[in-house]
Amino acid sequence: MSDQELLDLCELILGEEDELLIPIEKLLELILQEKEDIELDFKKLKDLLVKDTDHFRVIDSPVNDQDWDENNQTLLKNFGFYHGPRVLLRSKSPNEEELLREIANQIRRALETINSVYNNRRDGISDEEEIQILEIMKRLRADADASSEASEGI
Numbered sequence: 468m469s470d471q472e473l474l475d476l477c478e479l480i481l482g483e484e485d486e487l488l489i490p491i492e493k494l495l496e497l498i499l500q501e502k503e504d505i506e507l508d509f510k511k512l513k514d515l516l517v518k519d520t521d522h523f524r525v526i527d528s529p530v531n532d533q534d535w536d537e538n539n540q541t542l543l544k545n546f547g548f549y550h551g552p553r554v555l556l557r558s559k560s561p562n563e564e565e566l567l568r569e570i571a572n573q574i575r576r577a578l579e580t581i582n583s584v585y586n587n588r589r590d591g592i593s594d595e596e597e598i599q600i601l602e603i604m605k606r607l608r609a610d611a612d613a614s615s616e617a618s619e620g621i
Contacts, residue, residue, distance in 0.1 A: 468505055473512075474519055476501065481523075481556045487569050488526065490549035491516065516554050524560060527552050578607040 468476075480497050481489055495512050499505065516523045528551055555561075561569065581604055592600065 468502065470515055473498070473505075473507070474515060474522065477512075477516065477554075478522055478556065481554065481559075486573070487555050487559055487561055488553040488566070488573065489555070491525070491552050491554055492549045494554060513552060520557075522557055523554050524557055525552055525554050526566070574607055574610050578604060581607070 476498060477494060480494060480501070491513050492509060495507065495509055498507060498512070513525065517525050555566075581600060
């Protein structure tokens with residue numbers, strides 16, 4: 468698959484998604500599901516998206532991913548929440564305030580989902596997992612607050 472065909476596929480996938488900002492890691496998974504025979508890694512995909520400024524805008528995460536340990540990132544990913552840079556189609560580009568609001572909303576949705584899972588499955592969670600979930604919820608609250616404050620400052 469040529470780079471242009473890959474970018475066309477990215478544009479198609481992003482155009483069908485409801486969310487404005489799609490984590491590049493999630494986009495990579497969607498591409499690999501669509502084209503099982505393709506060899507593609509995160510770095511190559513990100514580089515292609517960054518170079519195509521006419522169609523895509525890559526936005527680094529406002530969250531410092533280094534503050535999250537790998538186990539927490541894996542747990543969040545299992546719930547469908549990803550860290551790292553995101554991409555959006557230029558044709559769907561919001562203004563900066565809308566963008567920060569979308570980021571804050573995504574973080575809040577992650578927090579609500581984890582809170583719901585935690586409350587519904589509390590009996591089946593080990594002490595270690597409970598501590599891990601509570602740490603994630605605390606961190607998500609802080610990240611949502613930071614994103615909300617950033618959007619108010621615009």
